Amino acid sequence: MTQLLQTLALGLLLGGVYALAASGLTLIFGVMKVINIAHGAFVVLAGFITFSLWDAYGIDPLLAIVITTPIVFALGWVTYKVVVSPIRTAPMSSTVLLTFGLALVLEGAMGEIWGNNSTAIRPSYADESFTFAGLFLPKAQVYGGLIAVLVLVLLWLVLTKSWLGRAIRAAASNPSSAELVGIKVAAVAALVFALGIAAAGAAGAITGVLYPFVPGSHYQWIARLLAIVVLGGLGSLNGAVLGAVLFGLAETFTAAYWSPSWATAVPYAVVFAVLLVRPHGLMGTRLREDAVAT
Amino acid sequence: MAKIFRRRGLVATALTGVLAVGLAACGGDDGGSGGGEDGPIRIGTSLPLTGEFSQPGLAAQQGYEVWQEMINAEGGLLGRDVELVVKDDASNQNTIVADYNALISQEEVDLLLGTFSSLLNLPASAVAEKNQMLYVEPAGGSPEMFSRGFKYLFFTQQATADLQGKLFAEYLAGLPEGEKPETAAYPSIDDPFALPAVEGMREIMEAGGIETVYTETYAIDTKNFDSIVTSMKSEDADVVVHGSVFEDGVGMVRAMLKADFKPQWLYQTTAPSLGEQYADAIGPENTEGILFGISHSPKANTPGNEEFVAKYEEMFGGEPPEDAADAFASGQVLAAAVEAVGDLEDQTAMADWLRENSVETILGDLSWNEDGSPTGEFLIGQWQGDSVEFVLPESIATTDTFIQGWQPGGTG
Numbered sequence: 245m246t247q248l249l250q251t252l253a254l255g256l257l258l259g260g261v262y263a264l265a266a267s268g269l270t271l272i273f274g275v276m277k278v279i280n281i282a283h284g285a286f287v288v289l290a291g292f293i294t295f296s297l298w299d300a301y302g303i304d305p306l307l308a309i310v311i312t313t314p315i316v317f318a319l320g321w322v323t324y325k326v327v328v329s330p331i332r333t334a335p336m337s338s339t340v341l342l343t344f345g346l347a348l349v350l351e352g353a354m355g356e357i358w359g360n361n362s363t364a365i366r367p368s369y370a371d372e373s374f375t376f377a378g379l380f381l382p383k384a385q386v387y388g389g390l391i392a393v394l395v396l397v398l399l400w401l402v403l404t405k406s407w408l409g410r411a412i413r414a415a416a417s418n419p420s421s422a423e424l425v426g427i428k429v430a431a432v433a434a435l436v437f438a439l440g441i442a443a444a445g446a447a448g449a450i451t452g453v454l455y456p457f458v459p460g461s462h463y464q465w466i467a468r469l470l471a472i473v474v475l476g477g478l479g480s481l482n483g484a485v486l487g488a489v490l491f492g493l494a495e496t497f498t499a500a501y502w503s504p505s506w507a508t509a510v511p512y513a514v515v516f517a518v519l520l521v522r523p524h525g526l527m528g529t530r531l532r533e534d535a536v537a538t
Numbered sequence: 539m540a541k542i543f544r545r546r547g548l549v550a551t552a553l554t555g556v557l558a559v560g561l562a563a564c565g566g567d568d569g570g571s572g573g574g575e576d577g578p579i580r581i582g583t584s585l586p587l588t589g590e591f592s593q594p595g596l597a598a599q600q601g602y603e604v605w606q607e608m609i610n611a612e613g614g615l616l617g618r619d620v621e622l623v624v625k626d627d628a629s630n631q632n633t634i635v636a637d638y639n640a641l642i643s644q645e646e647v648d649l650l651l652g653t654f655s656s657l658l659n660l661p662a663s664a665v666a667e668k669n670q671m672l673y674v675e676p677a678g679g680s681p682e683m684f685s686r687g688f689k690y691l692f693f694t695q696q697a698t699a700d701l702q703g704k705l706f707a708e709y710l711a712g713l714p715e716g717e718k719p720e721t722a723a724y725p726s727i728d729d730p731f732a733l734p735a736v737e738g739m740r741e742i743m744e745a746g747g748i749e750t751v752y753t754e755t756y757a758i759d760t761k762n763f764d765s766i767v768t769s770m771k772s773e774d775a776d777v778v779v780h781g782s783v784f785e786d787g788v789g790m791v792r793a794m795l796k797a798d799f800k801p802q803w804l805y806q807t808t809a810p811s812l813g814e815q816y817a818d819a820i821g822p823e824n825t826e827g828i829l830f831g832i833s834h835s836p837k838a839n840t841p842g843n844e845e846f847v848a849k850y851e852e853m854f855g856g857e858p859p860e861d862a863a864d865a866f867a868s869g870q871v872l873a874a875a876v877e878a879v880g881d882l883e884d885q886t887a888m889a890d891w892l893r894e895n896s897v898e899t900i901l902g903d904l905s906w907n908e909d910g911s912p913t914g915e916f917l918i919g920q921w922q923g924d925s926v927e928f929v930l931p932e933s934i935a936t937t938d939t940f941i942q943g944w945q946p947g948g949t950g
Contacts, residue, residue, distance in 0.1 A: 254768070362592070362593050362785050362819065455789060458592055460588050460628065503755075504757075507760060508757040
């Protein structure tokens with residue numbers, strides 16, 4: 245029973261961080277129909293920025309999120325204006341190719357700046373855990389999970405309760421009508437892209453504390469994140485959260501109760517099985533009508 | 539509107555093309571081919587400079603570069619300078635095949651040197667064999683490497699992977715009752731070097747009466763080790779023998795610390811041999827007592843070792859990691875074969891010469907079986923304080939102290 249609860253707790257904590265990383269990807273798709281293959285590279289980039297802040301200035305890597313996220317937000321804005329905007333309305337295959345190229349450029353740049361050595365961020369609590377009723381809850385994962393939930397709630401509030409959120413939803417569901425009522429769809433798109441990248445940045449700061457990384461780690465991230473948003477339903481924030489939690493639980497339960505050798509494969513099998521039954525993902529059907537509503 | 543779409547599509551295609559060309563240009567080689575009779579001897583290799591194996595790949599590159607510097611300073615090979623042509627295979631099995639084919643057919647290099655890890659050397663050595671070129675590899679000790687009847691393949695460490703931890707496994711199995719651990723766990727990355735290394739130790743320890751309570755393999759891209767550690771902890775393993783490369787070795791130790799799972803003994807393949815990078819990643823205070831199979835020690839009194847260590851420190855700073863030393867030894871073996879045969883054309887003669895002779899290297903004298911596998915025995919290293927000591931075999935131990943077990947949070 246203890247192992248069951250332990251596995252459940254670790255899976256939920258893992259899923260929380262996955263959810264934050266995937267939220268930006270689904271947000272960008274929901275509004276712009278752009279599949280951002282460079283999303284994983286931005287997660288890793290944020291990890292490196294966090295490492296530099298921690299290594300050079302001793303700033304706690306999780307607290308550094310308040311610095312890292314605005315930096316990555318700005319990078320996202322610039323990336324949108326320079327790279328994505330010119331082909332925003334081009335066929336999806338073009339944006340996939342372009343963002344894949346962007347991911348490779350980012351990988352190369354990170355290698356030049358930080359080197360290709362494995363990088364690990366180890367704050368004082370990195371190897372410590374809370375213990376509770378025979379369970380251990382790694383402190384870094386608990387803090388990271390709480391931050392992920394906080395950022396996701398803020399994102400949800402912005403999308404559902406603010407004028408900005410209404411503008412984003414309008415731009416997502418009917419860009420032409422949104423323009424007619426005075427919403428600047430291009431500006432909204434830039435903002436959404438930057439917000440999505442910022443969410444990746446916050447997740448990158450957390451994952452940098454949890455796992456060592458190299459510039460090439462983005463391949464593993466984008467594979468996971470794409471699977472998560474497809475599982476949840478492309479464009480759905482709630483779907484991304486649900487998909488991420490299921491993905492995290494599938495990984496930990498497979499490793500604990502079946503075999504670690506299947507831990508990275510079974511979650512994808514789950515995605516495959518779900519899509520056979522629900523081709524639009526777990527929460528995709530409703531949100532095809534209202535891309536980022538809830 | 540359709541025109542705009544088409545134009546934007548073209549822009550995207552053009553941008554992607556520019557990116558692709560730019561990336562290709564960043565491939566990292568100098569281009570050109572053949573140095574002629576008087577030019578430098580061009581030696582090609584492809585290493586995992588990016589991706590999962592970048593840590594040991596970069597160390598191997600450093601080792602090759604130190605060898606290049608030193609041999610050129612001594613007058614070169616056959617009186618000609620040596621020039622390395624290095625490509626980056628990104629830790630990818632497909633890329634490395636393309637890289638070695640390009641080195642041979644496009645770069646027209648004179649000689650080859652091997653890459654890092656059995657995973658990458660398996661396909662790369664097949665390319666060399668097909669082209670009848672000598673293939674001296676610094677890492678790639680999986681028994682699978684030597685079961686293919688290859689004639690041009692030679693491994694420049696002391697033994698194959700299945701024997702890597704033999705001395706330590708025999709040490710544990712031979713401990714008196716009461717001191718001997720009762721249970722052992724064997725997690726391993728799905729890697730052709732790590733798996734036989736762990737399997738070889740398991741066989742010896744089981745025969746010695748140490749019960750196996752956990753044995754699992756995980757995929758190469760595994761990031762999260764919490765579940766594996768939870769399972770090992772619930773089985774209360776006294777010994778953990780972990781088949782690791784680098785990131786996974788770090789991840790496993792950190793997961794063990796988080797779970798407060800501190801088995802009596804901890805042995806890992808490869809990762810602990812990566813010196814300060816390993817210590818920094820898991821915390822220097824947590825290295826105390828960790829054991830691993832090792833082919834080289836900076837303190838070893840082997841011919842040329844002192845000069846190698848000094849040159850490495852001059853070029854890169856710090857002590858050379860094991861993978862750098864193994865790469866250097868590969869250069870030494872290649873040079874010995876070339877000098878013995880006297881020209882670059884007959885690489886079959888070089889291979890025949892290596893099968894019949896031993897070569898003096900910084901790892902000690904190396905000699906080979908018919909299949910290119912080495913005939914020696916690995917050493918066992920242990921983290922003690924802030925450095926690594928040889929503890930087994932006792933005859934060449936660099937210290938009298940053998941820390942009895944893993945002591946995380948220790949004196950590091």
